[in-house]
Every structure is written in structure tokens, then in C-alpha cells.
Amino acid sequence: MSGELRVLGACPLDCPDGCSWVVTVEDGEAVKLRGNPDHPYTRGALCVKVNRYLEHARAEDRILYPMRRTGPKGSGRFERISWDEALDEISARLRGIVEEHGGEAIWPYQGTGSLGYLQGCEGAAGRRFWNVLGASKHWLNICSSAGNSGLTLANGTPGGMDTEDFALSRLILLWGTNPLTSGHHLWKFVQEARANGAYVVAIDPIRTRTADQADEHLAIRPGTDAALALGLLNVVLAEGAQDEEYLAEHTEGWETFREEILAHPVERVAEITGIPAGAVHSLGMRLARTRPTAIRATMGIQRHEGGGTAVRTINAIAAVTGDWRHPGGGVAYSTSGHVHLNIDPRDDLLARPVRTLTMTRLGSELAPERDSVKCLWVYGANPLGSTSDTGAIRRGLAREDLFTVVMEHFPTDTVDYADIVLPATMQIEHADLHAGYGHMYLQWNEPAVEPPGECLSTTETFRRLARHMGMTEPSLYDSDLELAEQLLASDHPSMEGVTLDRLRKEGWVRMNYPKPFTPFAEGFPRRSGRTRFPSRGKAYVPSLSAREAGRGPYPLTLITPAAHMFLNTTFANNPELRRRAKDPVVLVNPADATARGLESGRLARVHNDGGEFLAVVEVSDRVARGVVASPKGHWPKHVPGGANPNAVVREADADLGRGAVYHDNLVEVTPCPADGAGS
Numbered sequence: 001m002s003g004e005l006r007v008l009g010a011c012p013l014d015c016p017d018g019c020s021w022v023v024t025v026e027d028g029e030a031v032k033l034r035g036n037p038d039h040p041y042t043r044g045a046l047c048v049k050v051n052r053y054l055e056h057a058r059a060e061d062r063i064l065y066p067m068r069r070t071g072p073k074g075s076g077r078f079e080r081i082s083w084d085e086a087l088d089e090i091s092a093r094l095r096g097i098v099e100e101h102g103g104e105a106i107w108p109y110q111g112t113g114s115l116g117y118l119q120g121c122e123g124a125a126g127r128r129f130w131n132v133l134g135a136s137k138h139w140l141n142i143c144s145s146a147g148n149s150g151l152t153l154a155n156g157t158p159g160g161m162d163t164e165d166f167a168l169s170r171l172i173l174l175w176g177t178n179p180l181t182s183g184h185h186l187w188k189f190v191q192e193a194r195a196n197g198a199y200v201v202a203i204d205p206i207r208t209r210t211a212d213q214a215d216e217h218l219a220i221r222p223g224t225d226a227a228l229a230l231g232l233l234n235v236v237l238a239e240g241a242q243d244e245e246y247l248a249e250h251t252e253g254w255e256t257f258r259e260e261i262l263a264h265p266v267e268r269v270a271e272i273t274g275i276p277a278g279a280v281h282s283l284g285m286r287l288a289r290t291r292p293t294a295i296r297a298t299m300g301i302q303r304h305e306g307g308g309t310a311v312r313t314i315n316a317i318a319a320v321t322g323d324w325r326h327p328g329g330g331v332a333y334s335t336s337g338h339v340h341l342n343i344d345p346r347d348d349l350l351a352r353p354v355r356t357l358t359m360t361r362l363g364s365e366l367a368p369e370r371d372s373v374k375c376l377w378v379y380g381a382n383p384l385g386s387t388s389d390t391g392a393i394r395r396g397l398a399r400e401d402l403f404t405v406v407m408e409h410f411p412t413d414t415v416d417y418a419d420i421v422l423p424a425t426m427q428i429e430h431a432d433l434h435a436g437y438g439h440m441y442l443q444w445n446e447p448a449v450e451p452p453g454e455c456l457s458t459t460e461t462f463r464r465l466a467r468h469m470g471m472t473e474p475s476l477y478d479s480d481l482e483l484a485e486q487l488l489a490s491d492h493p494s495m496e497g498v499t500l501d502r503l504r505k506e507g508w509v510r511m512n513y514p515k516p517f518t519p520f521a522e523g524f525p526r527r528s529g530r531t532r533f534p535s536r537g538k539a540y541v542p543s544l545s546a547r548e549a550g551r552g553p554y555p556l557t558l559i560t561p562a563a564h565m566f567l568n569t570t571f572a573n574n575p576e577l578r579r580r581a582k583d584p585v586v587l588v589n590p591a592d593a594t595a596r597g598l599e600s601g602r603l604a605r606v607h608n609d610g611g612e613f614l615a616v617v618e619v620s621d622r623v624a625r626g627v628v629a630s631p632k633g634h635w636p637k638h639v640p641g642g643a644n645p646n647a648v649v650r651e652a653d654a655d656l657g658r659g660a661v662y663h664d665n666l667v668e669v670t671p672c673p674a675d676g677a678g679s
């Protein structure tokens with residue numbers, strides 16, 4: 001390659017914004033990365049993290065060659081080997097495990113490192129290979145599954161509003177979401193609405209940077225959101241502002257749900273949620289009087305025991321007010337439900353049905369006494385940083401009889417426990433197809449540069465491994481472009497006119513939906529055509545923290561939200577982003593701090609029966625009494641004590657979808673006697 005080239009691509013990260021980007025390539029080197037100015041959602045901007053993507057791809061600690069472990073598990077000591085040696089060893093070990101223990105003893109543990117439909121989790125990369133081998137299936141429940149399940153039960157799909165239509169809203173509720181950190185491109189549309197007079201309310205136990213920018217902030221008690229939704233609807237009914245026609249035509253279960261609402265008057269809701277009755281009432285009045293109202297609830301709100309129901313009951317608001325019929329009205333959780341690519345899990349390749357293993361149960365599944373998993377194959381994931389109960393995971397990964405393979409870019413804590421490490425390509429080096437779960441576009445990512453060292457893409461790694469193992473199933477060898485064509489061969493009307501040619505030429509294509517988009521103005525994609533309200537006693541499921549906080553040895557609710565400078569644990573090894581992120585902190589309300597002798601700037605232990613981590617105290621009224629907060633993302637091996645907040649996160653499930661409970665754990669915070677001395 002010579003001269004300057006502009007290559008269109010897409011951000012692969014687990015972020016609703018699904019940015020489209022432009023890579024400038026000079027003499028085969030990527031020299032510039034910018035947001036695509038033509039993309040209606042990205043509009044030329046990336047974010048503080050991904051602005052460093054090129055630097056990250058060239059980082060000194062990038063894994064460039066296959067490696068075999070030479071030290072004890074966890075030591076991170078490796079020797080370089082050839083791909084042939086790696087494939088030989090892997091083939092022999094996999095064959096041995098299948099013969100002795102059956103294919104289900106293999107756990108293909110894929111995370112959200114890339115959301116690609118070819119290389120990442122959205123397309124379950126590698127699934128064909130695993131099916132031929134008869135490996136266990138993998139339930140990716142750490143991110144959005146509780147909310148997805150709640151919405152699918154209600155509406156038949158997790159899809160809702162087009163977020164661009166927030167520009168048309170008159171009242172915007174940012175409910176359990178922190179877009180200025182976790183997906184800032186929404187903000188343009190919020191600001192547009194504001195310029196036209198819209199009122200913006202943030203509902204979040206933490207006064208986040210989003211809450212700072214809102215017209216009003218309601219510091220709700222964690223895990224009580226469904227009760228607030230019922231209280232707001234109570235005011236709507238009192239005002240007679242429900243949309244009777246919409247209720248009659250497009251809903252089911254209204255009579256019962258109405259009783260649930262009537263059982264939640266403002267005073268009762270104020271008691272449950274900790275929000276003053278006057279504030280609940282005045283927001284209820286606004287909701288009653290303002291059409292269209294748009295509600296943005298994202299994943300934060302459902303990382304609780306009652307999280308699936310919370311999203312479902314909030315979703316019910318738009319059916320009671322009839323907001324679904326108005327452009328700029330409704331609820332936006334994720335647009336993923338509007339993506340209708342032709343995804344075939346290829347279960348036909350399985351010789352017999354296999355079990356499904358759940359991501360948040362990694363620790364207990366790997367426990368020596370369980371003897372259930374003999375090979376853990378990690379890709380696009382960093383479970384020792386991201387998954388619940390990292391103490392249990394660490395004990396499991398240390399098992400001598402466990403064969404662990406990790407495909408990675410960087411030497412994470414998880415890599416330190418691998419038997420074999422395989423070097424993976426980054427986004428500028430491979431092809432992929434993307435959606436965005438916060439917008440309505442599909443994107444194509446064209447490889448811009450050659451992979452460094454001996455890095456291989458996920459698809460190519462599985463092709464080579466299949467060949468090495470002598471597998472004969474032809475579809476294992478489909479090329480990336482063939483895979484993309486198969487995904488796009490969908491006869492859903494939203495895919496009409498969306499072709500690979502167009503995507504490769506234009507970089508992005510809007511799925512075939514009207515603009516503005518009122519997905520449920522005429523009904524819902526369920527057999528009855530109606531949305532189903534929660535049934536009796538099912539409209540509010542209190543979380544653990546809502547039930548138990550303030551009592552017992554662990555009275556404080558810990559929330560572990562998105563960090564501004566990292567994306568999950570991705571980028572947490574970038575020196576500049578790490579510097580800006582500062583040491584791990586725990587926010588503590590002044591009253592709670594005084595009661596415990598905690599001071600700003602001093603190290604404290606955050607602990608419960610499951611484990612502990614250390615963090616620097618920041619005494620702050622950003623959190624209410626009883627709530628403490630410590631962002632996710634730091635690599636355990638980088639921080640004092642060698643653990644991040646997931647050391648105290650339980651393996652418990654949310655009420656729906658087996659969702660994870662990252663924001664629903666009880667802890668105590670204790671000053672460290674020897675400040676700064678580590679554990």
C-alpha cells in the first residue's frame with residue numbers, strides 16, 4: 001500500500017453508540033482515527049477512550065504471538081511458540097477432553113470485548129466449531145439480559161424508541177442511565193429537545209455527571225424503580241391522563257395493573273423510594289400533562305434482583321399514557337430488538353442437545369468439587385476483572401486439571417492463568433459487521449491495516465483450528481465475506497435494500513424503518529398484538545438492597561457503575577486513561593463516612609462475606625446515605641489489594657433472564673489501618 005487511504009470502520013465496543021469511524025492509512029500504517037462525520041448518530045465524534053484506539057493497538061504490551069505458560073497458573077510467565085505448536089497442543093487437549101469427559105466439559109466463554117457479528121458476541125463467533133465438537137453453550141447474561149427478558153415478556157421485543165426521536169420529546173426521563181459517560185451521543189438529541197423546551201429529569205441513586213446536567217435529579221433508593229413507576233402512574237390516573245383508547249386497543253392485563261397502580265399512592269412510594277412525596281407528585285403531574293414523554297432506561301437499572309421487572313414496569317408507563325403513539329414518546333432500552341439479521345445458531349451441527357452454562361456462575365462452575373468444566377476457552381472477555389465473585393473465579397482458574405485457552409490483545413489478569421494464549425486482531429485489522437444498540441444503523445468495518453505480529457481474527461483462528469483437527473463440515477470454512485452475506489440474507493422488511501455492497505461502500509446503512517419511528521403506535525409484535533402489563537404482585541420486585549440495606553453486618557448498598565475512562569476492563573491498561581481514571585475510589589456519603597471514621601484520600605476496605613477490595617475514600621454528597629459507589633474496570637493486578645469491586649459481587653440472578661446483580665450488593669466500608677500499605 002502506498003499513499004493515503006480512508007477506510008470506513010466501526011467501533012466494536014459494548015457501547016450503545018456503535019460509532020462509525022474513518023481510519024486514515026498512510027503507507028500501510030493507520031495514522032488517524034476519527035468519528036465518521038456522515039454518520040447521523042456519530043456525527044464525527046468518538047469518545048475519550050476510543051480516541052486512543054490507534055495508540056492502544058500499537059501499545060507495547062500488545063500480545064503478538066501464541067504463547068505457552070511456563071510458570072505456575074496466575075504467574076503470567078509464558079514462552080513464545082508457533083501457531084502450529086499451539087494448534088497441535090490445543091487439538092490434542094480438546095480431543096482428549098471430549099473422549100474422556102464429553103464435549104460439554106468444554107466451556108466457550110465469550111464476552112462483550114467485541115459486539116461484532118463476525119468476530120464478536122453478537123454473532124456468537126466460533127459457535128459452529130463448538131457445535132461440531134459438542135461443547136457446552138454459553139449464556140451471556142452479564143450485560144442486558146434481565147431488561148431484555150422483561151421487555152420481551154411485555155412487548156414481544158426489547159426494541160423500543162429510536163433514540164434520535166428524543167429530539168422531539170417534551171419531557172425526558174433519564175432513568176438508571178448515565179449517557180454522558182456510557183454513550184454520550186444521545187446527548188445531542190436531548191439538547192435539541194431542550195432547545196425546544198423539554199424538561200430533563202435524571203433518576204439515579206448517584207448524582208452522576210448526567211444528573212449534574214439535568215433540570216432535576218431524583219436520588220432514588222437502589223432497586224425501587226418499579227415502585228416509582230407505579231407512583232407516577234398513580235398521579236397520572238388521579239389526573240385522568242391515561243389514554244383509554246390506547247389501553248383498550250393495544251394492551252392486556254390493564255384491570256389488574258390498574259389495581260397495582262392504585263395500591264401505590266405517592267406517600268407509600270415516597271417511603272419505598274426515599275424520594276420526597278412532593279417530588280414524586282410533581283413529576284407525576286409533569287408526566288400526566290406532557291406528551292410526548294421519552295424515557296431512556298439502560299442496563300444500569302436492571303443490574304439488580306428485581307431488575308427485569310423494573311424495566312418492564314417502567315416500560316408500562318408509555319402504554320398507560322399512550323406515548324407510544326406519539327413521535328418522540330415511549331421507552332428506549334436498546335434498539336437491538338429492531339435488528340433482524342439472519343442469525344443461525346447452527347444447532348443442526350450438534351450431534352445431541354448440550355447444556356448451557358451461565359456466565360455469572362463461572363466461579364461456582366469451576367469449583368474443584370464441581371468437576372464440571374475441563375476446558376475454559378476465553379475470548380473477548382476478562383472474567384477476572386468483569387464477572388461476579390472474582391475470588392471464586394481465581395480459585396477455579398488455578399486448578400491444575402483445567403485447560404485454559406485465552407484469545408486476547410493484552411496480558412489481562414485472566415491471561416495470567418492461561419495454558420495457551422492466542423494473539424487476536426483488533427478492529428482496524430479485521431473485517432466485521434455491526435449494529436449499535438442505541439441507534440438504527442448497521443455498520444461495516446473494513447480491515448484498514450495488516451495484523452501486527454502473528455495476530456489472527458477470531459473467525460480465522462477457528463477456521464485454522466477446524467482444519468488442524470481435520471473437521472469436514474464445509475460451513476466451518478466460510479470466509480468472512482460469506483459469513484456477512486449469510487447474515488444479511490434476511491427477508492425481514494427492515495433489511496430491504498441493506499446489502500453488503502452498500503455497507504462496504506457507504507460504511508453504514510439505516511435499517512429500513514420510518515423516521516420518526518413509532519414502533520408500537522399500531523400494536524406489538526406479540527401473538528395478541530398487545531403489550532402485556534405485569535400481573536398481580538409482579539409489578540414491583542424489591543432488590544436485595546431495597547429489602548435489607550441498613551441492617552446487619554453489611555448495611556451499605558454498593559453500586560459499581562461505568563467508569564468514564566474505561567470500557568469495562570478494556571483500556572484499563574492504557575497509561576494515559578489509567579492516569580486520568582486515578583486510583584480506584586469509593587464514594588461515601590458524609591454521614592456514613594463520619595459514622596465509620598472514613599476520610600477522603602484514605603484507603604478503605606470494602607467488604608462482605610464474599611470478599612473485599614480496597615479503594616480510596618471520596619466523601620461526597622453525590623451518593624445518598626446508605627449508598628456507596630465504586631466504578632468498574634480497573635484490572636485487579638493494577639490496584640492495591642489485587643481485587644476490584646467484583647470481589648464483593650454475588651453470583652445471584654436477577655428476577656428475569658438470569659441477569660447479573662452488579663449494583664445490588666451489600667457491603668461494609670472500614671478504614672485501612674496501614675494506609676497505602678495494600679492488603
Ligand SMILES: Nc1nc2c(c(=O)[nH]1)N[C@H]1C(S)=C(S)[C@@H](COP(=O)(O)OP(=O)(O)OC[C@H]3O[C@@H](n4cnc5c(=O)[nH]c(N)nc54)[C@H](O)[C@@H]3O)O[C@H]1N2
Nearest residue numbers: 014176177178182203222223298299300561562566567568
Ligand atoms: N465510559 C464507559 N462507557 C460504557 C461502559 C463503561 O464501562 N465505561 N460500559 C458499557 C456497557 S458494557 C454497558 S452495558 C453500558 C451500560 O450503561 P449504563 O446503563 O449507563 O450502565 P451503568 O453505569 O451500569 O448504570 C447507569 C446508572 O444506573 C444507576 N443505577 C444503579 N442502580 C440503580 C437503580 O436501582 N435505580 C436507578 N434508577 N439507577 C440505578 C447507576 O448509578 C448509574 O449511574 O455502557 C457502556 N458504556
Ligand SMILES: Nc1nc2c(c(=O)[nH]1)N[C@H]1C(S)=C(S)[C@@H](COP(=O)(O)OP(=O)(O)OC[C@H]3O[C@@H](n4cnc5c(=O)[nH]c(N)nc54)[C@H](O)[C@@H]3O)O[C@H]1N2
Nearest residue numbers: 111112113143380381382386407424560568569570632662
Ligand atoms: N462491577 C461491575 N462489573 C461489571 C459490570 C458492572 O456494571 N459492574 N458490567 C458488566 C457488563 S455490562 C459487561 S458487558 C461486562 C463485560 O465484561 P467482559 O465481556 O469480560 O469485557 P471486558 O472486561 O471489556 O473484556 C473484554 C476483553 O476482550 C478483549 N477483546 C476485545 N476485542 C476482542 C476480539 O476481537 N477478540 C478477542 N479475542 N478479544 C477481544 C479485550 O482486550 C478485553 O480484554 O462486564 C460486566 N462487569
Ligand code: SF4
Nearest residue numbers: 011015018019047050
Ligand atoms: S465506545 Fe461508544 S462512544 Fe466510544 S467510540 Fe465506541 S461506540 Fe462510540
Ligand SMILES: [Mo]
Nearest residue numbers: 014112143144
Ligand atoms: Mo455491557
